[in-house]
Amino acid sequence: MDSNLEKILKEFELLKGQFVIISYSEIERLVAIGDDGEDYYYITFNGRDFRWSTCVGRVMPLKGYLRDMDYNELVRLAELNHYDKMDFEAFTRAFVDWKNSLSSTKSFFHTEFCFRLERSNPKT
Numbered sequence: 001m002d003s004n005l006e007k008i009l010k011e012f013e014l015l016k017g018q019f020v021i022i023s024y025s026e027i028e029r030l031v032a033i034g035d036d037g038e039d040y041y042y043i044t045f046n047g048r049d050f051r052w053s054t055c056v057g058r059v060m061p062l063k064g065y066l067r068d069m070d071y072n073e074l075v076r077l078a079e080l081n082h083y084d085k086m087d088f089e090a091f092t093r094a095f096v097d098w099k100n101s102l103s104s105t106k107s108f109f110h111t112e113f114c115f116r117l118e119r120s121n122p123k124t
């Protein structure tokens with residue numbers, strides 16, 4: 001495993017499932033690390049769709065940087081609006097279809113997908 005991938009996977013382990021800022025403007029959940037044979041990608045989920053963003057850029061973590069009450073508001077809204085929290089069976093079917101659609105490409109995943117969503121401080 002090359003050293004860049006090792007760094008990316010370590011970062012993923014720290015941030016998986018959390019809200020991050022991606023592409024310097026979007027707040028999404030970091031759910032996996034992918035590869036298309038040319039580059040490594042942060043795979044994020046906005047509650048409806050997946051995005052592949054090159055690991056050449058950065059993800060900016062929010063948990064522990066935002067006030068707990070503000071981060072927890074993001075979690076609360078996701079629990080109400082994100083497909084994986086609203087209708088897990090329908091989401092699972094759509095997710096499997098999406099992953100299967102990638103089988104005809106060179107894309108693959110270095111991590112399991114993580115849809116765990118935790119509050120910043122369980123007391124708040």
